[in-house]
Amino acid sequence: MLPMNDEPLEPARSASSPTMLSSPNDPTLTPIRVTETVASSGDTHTLGFPQRDKPAEEIAPAAPLPEIGTVVGPFVIQEKLGEGVSCHVFRAWDEIRSCPVALKILNWANVFDRPAAMKQLRMEAMALARVKHSRVVRFLDFGFDPRWPYLVTEFFEGRPMGELLRAGGALPPEWALFLISQMADALGAVWQAGLVHRDIKPDNILIGPNGNAKLIDFGLAKADVLEAMRERTGPELAGTAAYLAPEQAKDASTVDHRADIYSLGVTLYEALTGRLPFEGRNRVQVIFQHLNTQPVAPAQRSPHVPALASDLSVWMLSKNPADRPQNYQELRQAFDTVMGVRY
Ligand SMILES: Nc1ncnc2c1ncn2[C@@H]1O[C@H](COP(=O)(O)OP(=O)(O)OP(=O)(O)O)[C@@H](O)[C@H]1O
Ligand SMILES: [Mg+2]
Secondary structure (H helix, E strand, O other): OOOOOOOOOOOOOOOOOOOOOOOOOOOOHOOOOOOHHHHOOOHHHHOOOHHHEEEEEEEEHOOOOOOOEEEEEOOOEEEEEEOOOOEEEEEEEEEEOOOOEEEEEEEHHHHHHHHHHHHHHHHHHHHHHHOOOEEEEEEEEEEEOOOEEEEEEEEOEEEHHHHHHHOOOOOOOOOOHHHHHHEEEHHHHHHHHEEEEOOHHHEEEEEEEOOOOOOOOOOOEHHHHHOOEEOOOOOOOOOEEHHHHHHHHHHHHHHHHHHHHHHHHHHHHHHOOOOOOOOOOOHHHOOOOOOOOOOHHHHHHOOOOOHHHHHHHHHHOOOHHOOOOOOHHHHHHHHHHHHHOOO
């Protein structure tokens, strides 16, 4: 059971029979990252960090992963928390602030273009530094350790929502709504900071022991100011196929916040039903459905899903961005209405 906090939620009810999700290795759940669209030089000037955009071989030799106890900047590595395509995340001890932090470093083994990867990590730091909200992990530091450039955020004691869904299938509807509505607030702050997150999915939402949620992983975040750092080479493909808005599948560089609302709709759908709205054997099949297929309503998939919650997720999954909730105020109101109705 998910522990609850002091929010006025109804007691937990049994979820619909859980359906296990695809394995974490499912290709439709793997982020697509196109690092070659990131410039490898040219902005040193504007940004004023002398050594950051040097050719890879001048930066430092590729270092093996740090071991427990290794000191990186003022941080002591304590424990591996997770890893993605291009990064490793560790819990570390901050010797200045005397508290645990989350330290994200590049996974050199998977990095082919080192200056581009460093720039991408720096862009993630710049994006995160712009957002201040209790439902978004707080940016703390960015450093140019010669072996491991690092991004540091507050450490949040929690499990990725993706892990909870893979382990237990659908959540009780009132938990699903409570958790996802917190992300609507987080994304409101992301929007206010002039950003689109572009990688909203359960694995990028951490759930704390009292049911509080926090948004992480701004590795694909887009902002006009950050776009100026990119050398455009054509339409950009970014995001995770299973959660990708139709317009993001066409060209991720042109999307606005409504693409995040779509991906949050997929996440809500999955939390309510334990299944993705669109499943397929590969990315192409999944993306084709995002573009062309109407989702089966969650209430049709599971009798435990209340009609209003089902309607909300279908609304968020509208193909045309103009047919979705248009802003986070509207989305928050919709969540409040659905959660206020006793069922
Ligand atoms: N602030 C944090 N507090 C606690 N754990 C965290 C924090 N940030 C990340 N983690 C853990 O590390 C995992 C990976 O983090 P994140 O999603 O930021 O990186 P990633 O997906 O590996 O990155 P990329 O996709 O860029 O390679 C998370 O699923 C979570 O378990
Ligand atoms: Mg991630």
